[in-house]
Amino acid sequence: MNIINFTPLSAFVGGITIGLAVVVFFIGNGRLAGISSITDNFLTSKEGRGDNFLFLVGLIVGPIIFSFSTTNEIPFLITNSLPLIIAGGLLVGIGTKVASGCTSGHGICGIARSSLRSVIATVLFMVTAILTVAIIGIK
Amino acid sequence: MSKIISLISGIIFGVGLVISNMINPAKVLGFLNFFGQWDPSLIFVMIGAILTSAPFFFLFRNKNKPLFAETFSIPKIKNIDSKLIVGSSLFGVGWGLVGFCPGPAIASLALVNEYAIFFLISMFGGFFLTRLVNYK
Numbered sequence: 001m002n003i004i005n006f007t008p009l010s011a012f013v014g015g016i017t018i019g020l021a022v023v024v025f026f027i028g029n030g031r032l033a034g035i036s037s038i039t040d041n042f043l044t045s046k047e048g049r050g051d052n053f054l055f056l057v058g059l060i061v062g063p064i065i066f067s068f069s070t071t072n073e074i075p076f077l078i079t080n081s082l083p084l085i086i087a088g089g090l091l092v093g094i095g096t097k098v099a100s101g102c103t104s105g106h107g108i109c110g111i112a113r114s115s116l117r118s119v120i121a122t123v124l125f126m127v128t129a130i131l132t133v134a135i136i137g138i139k
Numbered sequence: 140m141s142k143i144i145s146l147i148s149g150i151i152f153g154v155g156l157v158i159s160n161m162i163n164p165a166k167v168l169g170f171l172n173f174f175g176q177w178d179p180s181l182i183f184v185m186i187g188a189i190l191t192s193a194p195f196f197f198l199f200r201n202k203n204k205p206l207f208a209e210t211f212s213i214p215k216i217k218n219i220d221s222k223l224i225v226g227s228s229l230f231g232v233g234w235g236l237v238g239f240c241p242g243p244a245i246a247s248l249a250l251v252n253e254y255a256i257f258f259l260i261s262m263f264g265g266f267f268l269t270r271l272v273n274y275k
Contacts, residue, residue, distance in 0.1 A: 002175075003178070005180070007160070008179075008183045012186065012187045014156065014158035014160070015155065015185060018184065019191025021151035021155060022148075023191065023192050024151060025148035028144035028148070029205055029208045030204065030205030030212055031212050032213060033148060044266070050145075054142050055146070055149040058151075059245050060245065061149070061249070062150040062246065063156065063157045065154065066153075067249070074157055074163075076163045077163060078252065078254045078255065084236050085237055086261045087261075088234070088239065088261070089257070089265065090264055090265045092234060092265060094229055094268060095230025096226065097226070097266050099222065099223050100214065102242070107185060108185060108188045109192070112196050113193075113196045115217075116217075117217065120219055121226075124231060125228065125230045125234060126231065129231040129234040130171050131235070132234075133173075133175075136236065
């Protein structure tokens with residue numbers, strides 16, 4: 001193992017920012033900022049659709065607002081082929097729906113609420129993701 | 140007011156994904172490349188987010204209602220079932236294939252990238268497929 005591209009400070013500040021979003025959504029609206037659930041509910045349920053829609057709009061508007069505050073381009077790179085991207089999207093959709101949560105719902109909100117379910121979910125998706133990268137490799 | 144809170148929460152979340160660069164699949168794959176050239180940064184995203192939010196979850200645990208809604212809507216399910224285990228494992232494989240999880244995938248619509256759009260459409264397809272199998 002070699003360590004490269006290590007940016008702990010921006011990662012930590014970004015994490016605190018995400019944590020603030022979780023706090024505002026929770027103490028304001030009493031809801032968990034789990035993005036897979038918010039998205040799935042927005043697509044399939046009338047209940048709370050306005051709130052779900054506005055949260056998702058904010059999620060897209062946030063990076064746009066941020067990009068006006070800096071002259072640097074936001075680093076963004078997808079390296080995989082289209083078939084892998086489609087397979088990845090399907091698996092992320094199925095997996096987060098079946099497990100009722102993703103990186104934000106289980107990995108952040110769930111762990112912060114000390115939910116054992118979420119700790120187990122997070123360990124599992126971390127392990128299978130790391131194994132997938134180890135097997136497929138990075139281009 | 141709850142609508143404004145939703146929008147603001149989303150905006151702050153999206154900004155956090157950019158500051159941390161978790162919006163970037165290449166950065167995420169670097170984090171998942173534990174057995175190769177490893178970039179541990181994203182561990183600090185989780186630590187920062189959990190340290191910030193956990194005290195508030197604790198403080199509000201016995202409150203009856205949030206500030207701008209009638210009730211808390213928090214999952215009550217506690218048991219560790221096969222759905223949790225199979226679902227999380229499948230999600231991890233998909234995450235490792237591309238470096239996208241749902242939050243960054245949606246936030247990256249801001250950057251108008253065609254691959255991100257293909258990913259999102261597939262992810263929505265995954266939601267619907269699961270619903271079909273579950274509810275018929």
